[in-house]
Amino acid sequence: xxxxxxxxxxxxILEGKNCxxxxxxxxxxxxxxxxxxxxxxxxxxxxTIMTFSENTKSNxxxxxxxxxxxxxxxxxxxxxxxxxxxxxxxxxxxxxGGFKTIFGAGTRLFVKA
Amino acid sequence: NAGVTQTPKFxxxxxxxxxxxxxxQDMNHNSMYWYRQDPGMGLRLIYYSASEGTTxxxxxxxxxxxxxxNKREFSLRxxxxxxxxTSVYFCASSRALGLGNQPQHFxxxxxxxxx
Numbered sequence: 001x002x003x004x005x006x007x008x009x010x011x012x013i014l015e016g017k018n019c020x021x022x023x024x025x026x027x028x029x030x031x032x033x034x035x036x037x038x039x040x041x042x043x044x045x046x047x048t049i050m051t052f053s054e055n056t057k058s059n060x061x062x063x064x065x066x067x068x069x070x071x072x073x074x075x076x077x078x079x080x081x082x083x084x085x086x087x088x089x090x091x092x093x094x095x096x097g098g099f100k101t102i103f104g105a106g107t108r109l110f111v112k113a
Numbered sequence: 114n115a116g117v118t119q120t121p122k123f124x125x126x127x128x129x130x131x132x133x134x135x136x137x138q139d140m141n142h143n144s145m146y147w148y149r150q151d152p153g154m155g156l157r158l159i160y161y162s163a164s165e166g167t168t169x170x171x172x173x174x175x176x177x178x179x180x181x182x183n184k185r186e187f188s189l190r191x192x193x194x195x196x197x198x199t200s201v202y203f204c205a206s207s208r209a210l211g212l213g214n215q216p217q218h219f220x221x222x223x224x225x226x227x228x
Contacts, residue, residue: 004155032214043117043203043219044156051214089155101217103155 002027004092004104012110017080021107023073023090031093035064035075038087038106047075047088077109085111115139119204119220126194126227134189134223136204144210145187146171146217147179149200156203162187163210194227201225 007022025033032051036044048057050066050073057064061084063076077084090104120135138145143164148156158171162181176198178190187206191198201224205217 034216041221043205043221044217045219046216049214049216101158103157105153105155 002092002094002100002102004090004102006088006090006104006107008107009105010108010110012112013080015080015082015111015113018076018078019080019109021075021077021088021090021109023075023104025071025073025090025092025102025104027071027092027094027102029094030068030071031095033064033066033073034091034093035062035073036089036091038089040086044089080109080111082111082113085109117204117206117218117220119202119223121223122221123224124226126191126225128194128196128227130194131190131192132194133191134202134204134225135186136188136220137186138204138206138218139185140206140218141184142206142208142218143184144207145181146205146207147177147187147189148203148205149173150203150222151200159189159202161210191225196227199225199227 004025013019034049035047038044048064061078066073087106089106094100117138146161147159150156157173160179162168165184180188201222203222205219207217208215
């Protein structure tokens with residue numbers, strides 16, 4: 001069964017600190033993996049996308065990694081800001097062209113001053 | 114630059130009532146989607162439209178119908194609302210189905226409560 005599991009469910013960190021969110025998947029055949037950020041009351045917004053051959057991709061203070069062998073991905077946030085408080089959703093696309101998408105339940109991040 | 118616009122933002126219905134959720138995109142995307150988001154769960158696909166004139170069932174289609182009115186608009190209808198349909202509904206669009214490297218663009222959701 002295609003599944004995407006994220007951990008932790010929620011996380012509280014102090015402003016300025018770093019954190020890492022985890023995503024494990026059992027999706028086949030793998031096409032790509034995307035991280036979305038969802039602010040409270042808003043729709044998800046794409047942060048990064050990674051294909052099978054990529055193992056690191058950065059977008060400003062966000063760095064995503066992918067280990068296709070162990071089927072794990074992480075999202076590292078550097079020097080967190082209050083505006084980073086949001087849910088972060090891991091989404092894995094399967095099949096030729098990534099036709100089928102499976103969403104994780106998300107990690108809720110709270111950044112405190 | 115609106116992107117994906119959903120209306121209404123909030124709605125409360127009584128069991129058995131019907132309503133239509135509206136969605137429009139201004140990015141000239143071919144594919145559109147309806148999801149529901151429930152606490153502790155990932156977004157689940159209700160229906161999608163690969164292109165104008167086509168619609169297909171997703172993972173949880175029961176109790177819903179859709180209409181792809183034109184390339185811009187994709188509506189979701191609840192014919193007889195049930196409490197189990199209390200959820201946040203998101204509409205999304207993408208350039209085309211099967212282009213997995215293209216992101217989906219989401220609206221800000223409709224928060225629907227069924228009493």
